[in-house]
Amino acid sequence: MHKWEPKSKKEKYTQRALTFAAIALVFWSALAIDIQWSTMGGLSALGSVIASFFPPDISYVPSLLQPAWETFEMAVVGTLAAIVMAVPVALISAKNITPSITIAYPIGRAIIVVSRSVHEIIWALIFVAALGLGPFAGTLALGFRSIGFLGKLLAEEIEGIDEGQIEAMRACGANQAQIILFAVLPQIKPRIIGLTIYRWDINFRMSTVLGIVGAGGIGYEIQSAMQRFRYSQAASVILVILVLVAIGEVVSARLREQVT
Amino acid sequence: MSETEERSEKESFGTVLDVENLKKTYGTGDEALKGVSFEVGNGEFVSIVGPSGAGKSTLIRCINRLVEPDSGRVFLEGTDLTDLSKGKLTKIRRDIGMIFQEFNLVERLSVMENVLSGRLGYTSTLNSFLRRFSDEDVSFALETLDRVGLKEFADNRADELSGGQRQRVGIARAVVQKPRIILVDEPTSSLDPEISRNVMNLIEEVSEEDNMPVLINLHDVDLAKDYGERVLGLRDGQKIFDNKPDKFDETAMDKLYRGEADE
Numbered sequence: 389m390h391k392w393e394p395k396s397k398k399e400k401y402t403q404r405a406l407t408f409a410a411i412a413l414v415f416w417s418a419l420a421i422d423i424q425w426s427t428m429g430g431l432s433a434l435g436s437v438i439a440s441f442f443p444p445d446i447s448y449v450p451s452l453l454q455p456a457w458e459t460f461e462m463a464v465v466g467t468l469a470a471i472v473m474a475v476p477v478a479l480i481s482a483k484n485i486t487p488s489i490t491i492a493y494p495i496g497r498a499i500i501v502v503s504r505s506v507h508e509i510i511w512a513l514i515f516v517a518a519l520g521l522g523p524f525a526g527t528l529a530l531g532f533r534s535i536g537f538l539g540k541l542l543a544e545e546i547e548g549i550d551e552g553q554i555e556a557m558r559a560c561g562a563n564q565a566q567i568i569l570f571a572v573l574p575q576i577k578p579r580i581i582g583l584t585i586y587r588w589d590i591n592f593r594m595s596t597v598l599g600i601v602g603a604g605g606i607g608y609e610i611q612s613a614m615q616r617f618r619y620s621q622a623a624s625v626i627l628v629i630l631v632l633v634a635i636g637e638v639v640s641a642r643l644r645e646q647v648t
Numbered sequence: 649m650s651e652t653e654e655r656s657e658k659e660s661f662g663t664v665l666d667v668e669n670l671k672k673t674y675g676t677g678d679e680a681l682k683g684v685s686f687e688v689g690n691g692e693f694v695s696i697v698g699p700s701g702a703g704k705s706t707l708i709r710c711i712n713r714l715v716e717p718d719s720g721r722v723f724l725e726g727t728d729l730t731d732l733s734k735g736k737l738t739k740i741r742r743d744i745g746m747i748f749q750e751f752n753l754v755e756r757l758s759v760m761e762n763v764l765s766g767r768l769g770y771t772s773t774l775n776s777f778l779r780r781f782s783d784e785d786v787s788f789a790l791e792t793l794d795r796v797g798l799k800e801f802a803d804n805r806a807d808e809l810s811g812g813q814r815q816r817v818g819i820a821r822a823v824v825q826k827p828r829i830i831l832v833d834e835p836t837s838s839l840d841p842e843i844s845r846n847v848m849n850l851i852e853e854v855s856e857e858d859n860m861p862v863l864i865n866l867h868d869v870d871l872a873k874d875y876g877e878r879v880l881g882l883r884d885g886q887k888i889f890d891n892k893p894d895k896f897d898e899t900a901m902d903k904l905y906r907g908e909a910d911e
Contacts, residue, residue, distance in 0.1 A: 556752035556818075559712055560825055561742035561769025566776045570765050574756040 444623035452628045459605035462523050463592040466530030471584045473535045478542035503536025508594050512603035523604025530591045538583055549575040581647045589640040596629045663687045664829050664861045670720035672706050680706040682885040691859040695866050695876030699905055703885040704865040708831050712744045742769035745822030749834035751814040755807040762806050762817050763789045766824040792820045812843035832864035848875050
């Protein structure tokens with residue numbers, strides 16, 4: 389009789405070996421971070437710091453509305469600027485429609501890699517150094533990081549589109565720009581909208597901390613309150629951020645429902 | 649009959665498409681075309697039949713160079729398409745309509761926008777961006793939509809239509825190009841038999857009313873014989889039959905589908 393086995397023996401052993409390796413890795417990394425149990429006596433200090441956050445100083449909240457709005461604006465402007473830049477980057481970074489696989493394609497990919505491998509905080513430090521303190525530096529930081537994220541995902545989307553529509557436009561004598569306008573963009577439009585909203589959500593959360601390095605927004609308030617040991621004020625800032633992020637979450641979820 | 653007289657008179661205007669010794673081998677080593685030659689006369693309806701993999705689709709696509717042929721010549725009203733620069737090729741493609749098996753409509757655009765996309769070759773890039781077409785183009789597109797029986801669907805999104813309706817949009821898109829010839833690649837393979845006949849009737853109607861030459865790939869031999877004024881039989885990248893449909897009998901059929909390839 390023929391017996392059916394879901395996996396060959398070799399596959400089975402490989403899978404077991406990988407499982408053990410994964411468990412070993414967890415133990416190894418636990419040891420490697422070298423927890424200093426002796427200093428954990430400071431836990432009581434942590435407790436007292438946390439206690440000093442309460443109750444939050446609610447009277448401080450009205451003065452946070454302006455920086456909260458600034459945070460919102462940074463996320464919106466940074467994300468919109470990024471999507472405007474990301475679409476052309478995606479168009480040259482998609483293998484199937486790039487104008488040149490030897491020149492444009494590597495340039496596009498390089499933009500994506502550079503943008504993605506530098507963290508927002510580092511971008512913010514760079515722009516604060518170059519342009520001074522303030523929300524403009526933060527907005528640029530969000531934008532520069534988002535180009536890579538949006539560009540990469542849109543390029544992948546373009547590589548998966550229906551080539552038949554491109555073929556049809558080519559056959560009727562459309563030029564490359566017209567092919568993009570009529571056969572490529574309509575196909576990726578829902579994804580452009582969805583990704584923009586999703587990235588805005590990420591940027592909104594990220595923009596709440598950019599202030600810590602002086603790049604504008606509500607993060608600066610946390611920084612200054614902490615430095616002056618005004619923990620109850622810092623608590624209000626955290627509270628406001630919490631509410632903002634919750635609102636952002638709901639808004640982006642609602643908007644994304646609309647496009648899919 | 650006056651109709652046949654009329655047609656023979658039109659045919660006397662001469663050859664619209666002249667294909668000479670077309671060859672294509674794909675990178676995979678697949679010899680899709682091994683030197684195919686034929687002509688299509690003015691207003692002529694020519695069916696291409698043959699087993700799957702005979703090279704029908706490659707042949708059609710080598711004519712407007714969606715697939716680049718390795719050698720051979722393609723003349724459209726005397727212009728050699730095979731040695732045109734990219735820019736000139738784009739221009740001359742306006743004169744070659746094409747209808748596809750999978751319709752290849754831009755699914756997310758309206759029916760009207762799909763039909764108007766047939767005029768892109770005559771529209772500037774800026775106006776394409778603004779979705780702005782000339783008044784003549786718009787009224788001709790509406791007229792053509794009416795002709796294919798879809799006027800009331802002008803503002804529907806293409807993906808809301810049924811298969812048969814979508815193929816009608818595909819036909820309208822080719823017609824608004826005002827081409828010199830229409831290439832058709834298996835227009836009915838995604839449709840059920842009754843709808844297939846409707847679509848074929850429409851293509852035939854366009855061919856007759858506009859005196860439009862049609863070169864059409866069909867895997868359905870009955871359709872090919874019923875609608876074709878001439879039938880080309882393709883097998884293993886070679887033309888082995890080229891005659892009137894009534895000459896395409898059992899023997900010819902056997903040779904095309906079951907016989908040994910001539911070596």
